[in-house]
Amino acid sequence: MQDNIATVFRKAMRLEESFAIADAMSFDDIPGWDSVGHMNLVMELESHFGISLDMDEIVGLDSVGAVRAIIARKSAD
């Protein structure tokens, strides 16, 4: 899943394949992670993992680790 999330991040934020994604990364650490980048991220996550995110979950996606945790929980549901 870690690789999948990194792939989704790179696609959503239009990052190079070589850009390393780590769980501790947040808005300051990932170029393009602004309001529009976040919308891209939500759309990519929903499409990639076949899930639907609600408001609480969307605003809770404030780090790569938080994204991973929410996806893990949604996938387990």
Next chain:
Amino acid sequence: MKIRVIEYADEWSDALAAFNVRLAAGGGKVSFPPPFVLDVAAPAFHHGLKETHYVALEEGSAGGCAVRGAYVMKFQQFWLSGDVILVADFRLPVSEAIVDHNYSPVAAGLLVNAQKRQPLLYGLGMGGFQEPVARLFKAAGWQMFSVPFYFQIIHPFPFFKNILYLRKSVVQRVACDFLAYSGLGWLSVAAMKALHPRRVPVSDSVQVEVVDDFGPWADDIWEAGKAHYGFCSVRDAATLRKMYPRQVPNCVRLKFTAQGRPIGWSLLMNTALSDHAHFGNMRLGSIVDCFAATQDAAQVLRQSQEYLVRQGADLIVSNQSHHIWRKAFQRCGFVRGPSSVLFASSRVLTELMERKQVSPDDVHVNRGDGDGPINL
């Protein structure tokens, strides 16, 4: 971050004011207005339409709440190729991310929240495809297209002296002044008119009347014309009175009649501007809104244009999306210019339009929709 979106109430007025202060202090150029108080004596455009304000609240550690974002939904009935559906205009979305990127998720949350409340959403305006709201809509999978802008220069001298869009640099200002004072501006406008002649003659069989308000005759026009459009806001008399209250100053309603039968209407503005951001101190004529069965569109437009010319407009402008009206503007000698007005439809609304085989060419929106004719 724990955020909930709720309908605005007066108890959040201080929190909203603090939100606006933070935006301003951080250099933000936007703010979020509290709901207007309906002023029966002096209503503004669209004040009769139902509008709901929402705020995104973050619970504070001390038990208080801070507003971190907000949006408005304005509800209106729309005609969609045979059906009447309720659609909301998603307006003024703003989030704290403008000044603090730790709140970057809020804008997406607001949009998703709005889509859950009302999947049939649209946006109009936005200022261009590169503006943040337009990019947010695009990221959310909304369909977007530009609503073409048309203009016609009537008086070249005041046009070149006041068109701030073309007078941004010293060189441009000198060039515009040269065009204005040398007479070359007049010649270039004459050449433009030769290239874009008015191909629609004013018909003697169509009578034009300035009316105070939209009466039952507007219902007849709506019923006769609506089937010619794929998608447009319902423009019956009751709705038009809500969109354009009769007490709003400086707008003119023209009613067009042929053989005793009402065939169309237009809503015009003719404003002596003062230090307008784009048009300086020009007298600006605007064809804000118009409706007719498509075969009558060109005549409604031609005579609206004639009215504004007689009233002394220096420049006449309009934004129009429907292909029949666009063609009418071209045939009446208007020139298409760069447009900052976009129409965006949510994914669900877009799917509904596609099921009804409604293309962007069939959509009739103009400056009467969205926020209404502000800044005109």
